[in-house]
Amino acid sequence: METAGFVDPPEPRLDNDGHLADAADWTRDWAEQTARRDGVELTDLHWWLIGFVRDHYLAYGMPPLMRVAIKAMREAGVAEAASSRTLYRLFPDRPIRQACRYAGVPAPESCI
């Protein structure tokens, strides 16, 4: 769409899993819009997990184990009684994998 000489930026490329092909293309707005299209309303706790998953991926080249995310959640005080159930309530279908999508990082490769 073009308005008064301004052109909307192109949609970022996605890989075969529907995740951003380039993590550098991620923006909060993109995550918000993608979640909205999926019918997910992102709360503060969703955003915390999305940020944690993204930071972990950028640091280690892969997303975190669930136990790492749960422990970090407790230590950060965002969910002091956090458990795997907490993650599944945020994202019911493979929580870390879903968080990866909104975090703009590739889907986990392994079956862990």
Next chain:
Amino acid sequence: MPVPHYIALVRDFRVEPAWPTQTAGAETSLLFLHADGVLHAASESAIGHLGDVEIVVCETSWRRRMGSAAPAGHARRGTLVEFFDRLDRAACVHCVGLGGTSATRHSPGMRLCIEIGFAPADDCQRREALEFALAAAALELDAEVRFTGPGCEHLTATGARGWQQFLDHDLLPLMADVAEWRGGPDRLPAGVKIGRFDTPASPGSAVLPADRTILRL
């Protein structure tokens, strides 16, 4: 699902282990194929078509190499989590991999030692050794990872990043025996315990006893 008495982990396609004859007399057995070992289930390899053995291929290793094709014969796809779960009920585990072979008696709750003694030839080998250890960490098993000789290369260059999470998040202890390695301890990430395996430790270094269930990758 039958409880396996004897488990074999095969991670190399080039090696044809003597495992089938060693299992004569075993009640039931599980053959778990990981990394290049999954190619046994994609070929005419005898080990991939053993009749009386439950054959499971790691779905991630399989997908990396074979895409969506189905494994041959009666082999089915499974996960590393399943492997470790079944391992805990096994009496003996035999490993054939890039770092050699190992055969260890096992009992439930025995500490696992994931031993990595080969230098990674490519990113896939780096990745799959890391994923193996991550699966044990995901299940919060009593386990450790030992890098021996050329295996220490996993902890350097591009490989160091993935293993760093073990140290930062206290997942599993990492130990290294650098005696047979051309690098030195200063090339390893801080937090990796340096020592000699199977020998008394020198003062100031880690004690690395040998009484573990060895999983030699």
